[in-house]
Amino acid sequence: CTHYLFIVVVAVNSTLLTINAGDYIFYTDWAWTSFVVFSISQTLMLVVGACYYLTFTGVPGTATYYALIMTVYTWVAKGAWFALGYPYDFIVTPVWLPSAMLLDLAYWATKKNKHSLILFGGVMCGMSLPLFNMVNLITVADPLETAFKYPRPTLPPYMTPIEPAVGKFYNSPVALGAGAGAVLSVTMAALGCKLNTW
Numbered sequence: 001c002t003h004y005l006f007i008v009v010v011a012v013n014s015t016l017l018t019i020n021a022g023d024y025i026f027y028t029d030w031a032w033t034s035f036v037v038f039s040i041s042q043t044l045m046l047v048v049g050a051c052y053y054l055t056f057t058g059v060p061g062t063a064t065y066y067a068l069i070m071t072v073y074t075w076v077a078k079g080a081w082f083a084l085g086y087p088y089d090f091i092v093t094p095v096w097l098p099s100a101m102l103l104d105l106a107y108w109a110t111k112k113n114k115h116s117l118i119l120f121g122g123v124m125c126g127m128s129l130p131l132f133n134m135v136n137l138i139t140v141a142d143p144l145e146t147a148f149k150y151p152r153p154t155l156p157p158y159m160t161p162i163e164p165a166v167g168k169f170y171n172s173p174v175a176l177g178a179g180a181g182a183v184l185s186v187t188m189a190a191l192g193c194k195l196n197t198w
Contacts, residue, residue: 032173039130039177051192060108067100118189126185130177
């Protein structure tokens with residue numbers, strides 16, 4: 001029971017991170033800073049749950065199935081936001097699926113070698129998700145346009161708009177997210193595998 005409960009908890013938290021990443025007011029204000037932060041956070045949530053689930057079942061393909069669970073949860077949650085007047089096309093693309101497929105590939109190609117999954121799979125997943133996330137953002141509604149089209153009636157103090165920090169700190173948000181994600185994902189992949197030794 002604990003195993004499946006963990007899977008559900010991680011998938012739900014991944015969904016919540018995605019909803020935050022789709023918050024167009026926050027995204028507009030912080031621009032590439034939020035892109036990097038949310039790309040890394042979603043990578044880590046994906047890799048820890050997928051590696052846990054993958055090594056728990058021992059069946060290549062389980063990581064992709066786990067990413068599909070995250071995607072469906074997100075579609076349902078964003079559908080609820082759509083009912084509240086938010087644009088449904090902001091972030092609903094299943095960006096985790098290709099990265100999860102790389103985890104499965106690393107596990108399968110190395111004949112279910114857990115250490116190869118941690119090292120190779122973690123690096124590939126961490127480097128790929130920011131790239132897929134950027135492709136995703138290119139295909140959806142422009143955040144700035146969306147922010148003006150769907151203004152919020154009230155904002156809490158911590159969400160007060162500030163001058164967008166576009167290009168001031170990061171020349172390449174994809175490279176920064178991929179670099180940090182590649183390093184951190186190895187650690188989280190190891191944690192996901194270690195959790196099966198409870």
